[in-house]
Amino acid sequence: MASNELLSNNLNRSQFMKKLQLSGFIVKQDALNVFESEFRCGNSYESIDDFVSQLLTVFAKIDFQDYVVDITLAQEAVNELRKARDEIEAKSSSETIIKNIIPHSFTTMSNDFKFQYEHLVQSLKRLPVFESGQFTLMTIDDLNTYESNVPIKSIVFALIRKDPSKIMQFILEDPTGTIPATFSSKIVWKEWATFENAIYLIEGSYEGQRDSFVMTTIGLNPPIQSIFPEPINDCQQIERDASDPMIVIISEIYLNEPETLKALRILFNGYNESIAPDFFILIGNFSSITLSENEIKANMNKLERLIVSFPNIKSNSKFILVPGPDEPTESTFFIKKCFTTGYFIRSAINISFATNPFYLLIKKRSLMVIANRMIERYLNNLINSKCNLNSDPNLLDRDSIKNLFESIARLSIANAHLTSGIDRNYSSVLSLLPKIPDLILLSDNHLCKNSHCQPFDRNSKYATTTSFSRDSFQFLVYYVQSNELEESQIFLK
Template sequence: MAEVKLRKLVLSTFRLNGFSLIAEACDFLVSQLLPLEASEREEWLDKIIEHVQKLPLASPTINRAQVEQAIHECVRSGQDVTETVLNVISAFEVPRFRFNPERKKFLKVLDSKDAPAPEIFHSPDAKGSLYRDRYTILFQRTSRHELFAPTLLADTDKVARRYTLQPIEYFLSAPDKVTNATVLGLLTELREGCFYLEDPTGTLQLDLSETRYHTGLYIENCYVLVEGWYDDKVFHVEGMGFPPPEASKTSRAYFGNVNTFGGPSAASLRSSTKLIKYEKENEDEMIVFLSDVWLDNFKVVSKLRTLFQGYSEFPPVAFVLMGNFLSAEYGALRSQMLKSKLSALGDIICEFPELAQKSKFIFIPGPTDPAAPKILPRPPIPKTITDDFQKKVPTSIFATNPCRIQYCTQEIVVIREDLVTKMCRNTIHFPTSGEIAEHFAKTILCQAHLAPMPLAVCPVYWAFDTALQLYPLPDLVVTGDQFCAFSTCYMDCQVVNPGSFPKSEFSFKVYIPALRQMEDSQIAKDSDETT
C-alpha cells in the first residue's frame, strides 16, 4: 500500500512540474525513496525535481539515467570537489549550447551522430552553423528586450517607443513602401561598395547614404539593428546600432544552473557559498596581466626580474603572460630560441621560491609564436618547447589563445590578438566622438563575440567559434593588443587592455578579484635610465 501511494506521489509531483517519468525511472525512484520516512520522501523528491530541472533535457520525458544523475547531484550538493579556486579552461573544451525555441531555453549540445564533436577541419556546414548560432543568440536576446518585447511583457510607462523586429522575407514580399521598420541581420558587402543585410530568411540591399551611427565599431560580418524605410527593393537606413546587450544575471535564467563557462564543475560556480566566502576572505589576492613579453629582449627580462622580486613576498594568484614571446623572426631557429629563453626565464623565477610555489604562471601564445597558424582558437605552445621550463616551474600552465580563467565565482576571458587595431582598420564608419576603448567594449559585448569580423580579417576555426562567444557575459575580458592600454566597463563587464609591456614603458595591469577592481601598474625606471 505504501509503495502504491509513493508511486502516485512521484508521478503527480513530476507531472505538476511539467515532466513525465517512464516506467523504469519511476520504479527506480520509488525503490530509492521507499526506505525513507514519509516526511523525508517529499523533501528528497523536491530536491530531485530541482536537480532534474537543471539538466540539459531534450524532452520532458525523464528516463532512469537522468533520475540517477539527479540523485547523484543531490547527494553531492554542498560538497562539490570540482569547486576549484583557480581553473584555466582550454578554448577547445568550452561547452556548446544551442537555443531551443520551443522551450525558450539553451540546452547543452551533446556529441552524437547528428551533432558530432567539433574538429579543427570540420565539415563545410560548420561555417553556416557559425553564423546561424551567432544570429540565434542575438535574436532571442533582442526579442525579449523591453524595446522589442510584446506589450504585456514590458512596462509601457518606461518605454516611450516600441519597435517590432521584422524578418527580411517580410520586406521582400511587401507590395508597397514600408516605413518605420526595424531589422536585425548580418552586415555584408556582397558587391564592392554595396552593403547588404542578411538573416536566415533572405538578403536586403542597404542605402547607407544618410545613416546615423550609434556608438560602436561597425565592421562587415557583425550583426546590426537597422531602422528606416523600405522601397523599390532597397532598405534606406536612417539609424544603425548594435543588438542591445544583456546583463549576465538575466542571460543565465535561460541556461539554468549549468556551467556555461567551462571547467570540471557541472554546475555554475557563481553561487558557490564556499568560493564566495574564500573570495571575500582573501582581499589581497591579485592576478597580474602582461602582454608582449619579449624574452629575447634584455631590458624586458631585466624588468621581469624586478617585477618578480617586487611580488616575491606577497605572491599573486597568477601571472598571465601573453605573447608574442620573441620580438623578432628567427626563421627555422625560432622554436629553439624560444625554448632557450623560456628555460632562462625559469631560472629567474626559481630565484624566488615563494613565488615559484604559490603563484601560477599562465602563458598565452601570441600571433607569431610557434608553432601554429594565425587562426583562432590557437593551441598552446608545443611541449617540446616548454618541457624544460615546466620542470623548473611546475606551477606553470601553457594555455590556448583565447583561454578562460575561473577564479572563485568570477569568469575571466583572455585573448592575445590585435582586435582593436583590426576593428578600427576595417570599420565602415570610424567614430567621430568618444573613446575608442568604449566603442570597442560596446562592440564585442553587444555582439557577444570576441572577433565579430570577416574570417579573412580574423580567421576562426568554424567548429570552435563557441570559444570566442561572450554569452552570458563574463566578469572580465582581457585583450592583449598593440593599442594603448585602457580599462573600461560596460554592462557590469570590465574590458581591459594591458598594452604592450615593452612599448608602454613596462606598464601592466593588476586585477583584485575581491574588489572587482583593475589597477594600472608600472615598473619604475632604473637610475641609469633616467635622464
C-alpha cells in the same frame, strides 16, 4: 565514440535523432544544427549516448507542448547544459580552471552564426517594446516577399556587410536571407563607431519593386540580461582584502632583450619580498625577432631560471603561458595552440600552457584573454565613426583610441561574440554565450596604453594591456573578487 566525434556525419545524425525519438522527442533541423554545434564544442561529452543522457535530464525540466524540439527549445536546453557545466566547474576543489579553446571544422560556421543570431534575437524579442507589440521586428525574408512599390517602414536585426559588387552599398543578412541596403542622407548613428560583419538593430524603409532597404537609424541591441552576473549593490560592494586572489598580467615579453629580463627580475623580486600573486599570466610574443625552435627554448629556459631564483613566487604562484600572435605554434582562424612542455627543461615551477584565447575560471569569476592585432582589423572594417579615423592604429590620438576601444567593447558584449565586427563567421568556440566573462582582456601590440571600461554599467569589463617590453614595462594587476584592475610599471635606473 570520443567527444570530438562529428554529429554532421549522416550515420551519427541518424543515431542521435533515433535515440531522442525512442524517448518520444522529434528534433527539427534547426534544432539539430544547434545540438551539432554544442556537441562539437562542449568538451565534456564522452559520447553521443552521454550527450543524449544529459539532454534528456534537461528536457525533463522543460514544458513541452507536443515533444517537438525546435530551435528555441534547443537553445534553452544547450544554455542549461552550459550552466550546469559551469556550476560543476565552479565547485571543483581548486576553484580554478583553465579552459583552452579548441577550434572546430569550418563546415559548421553557418550554423554557428545562426545559433548566435537566434540566441540574440530571442532575447531581443523579450524586451517590453517588442513584447508589447509597440514595435515589430521583421526578418529579411519578410522584406524579400514584400512586392509593393509603397515603402514600408521596418526594424530589422541583421548583420551588415559591404556589397563586394557595388561601391558604397551594403548587404543586410539574417538566417532567413539577404537584402541590398543603402544609407539615408540623414542616417542616425547610435554608436561612436560602427563596423561591418556585426549585428545591429536597423530602422529604415523598404520598397519592394526597387529591392532597396534605406537605413535611417543603426545601433546596437541591448546586451542579453540573463548572461550577466548579478550586479553588486553599493552596500554589498566587495572590499579588497588579503584573501582576494591577485593576478599579474604581463604582455609581449621580449626574452631576447637584456632590458626586459632586468625589468622582469625587478618585478619578480618585488612580489617575492611581499605577497606572491596567485597567478602570473605571461602573454607573448616572447621575442622581438623571429627565432629558431632552439633559440625559443633557450629564451624560455632564461625565464624558467629567473622564476626559480625567487623561492616565494616559485612556491606560491602559478604561471600561465599564452602564445602571442607571432609565436611558431599552430594556429587556426583566431586561435593559437598552446606551447608544449618541450620548451622547458625542467618542471621546477607550477606552469600551465594555455591557448590563445583561453578562459580562466577562478572564485566564480570568468576571464577571457586574447592576444591578437584586433584594433587594426576593426579599423579595416569601419563603416562610420564620429570622427575621421586613420587606418593606422599608431596614428590615432588618445581620444580616438578611447572612443574606438569603448565602441569595440560595447559591440563585443552586445553581440556576445569575440570577433563580432571582424569576421562574419561567428565561430561558436569564440562565442561569449551563455555568460559574458567578468573580464575580457585584449593584448594588442598596436596599443600604447592600458585601458579598461564597463560599457553597459555592469560587472563585465573589457580591458586592453599593452607591450611590457616596448611600452616602458607596463603591466596590469587584477583583483578577482573585487573585479578591479590596476595599472603598474617597472622603472629601470
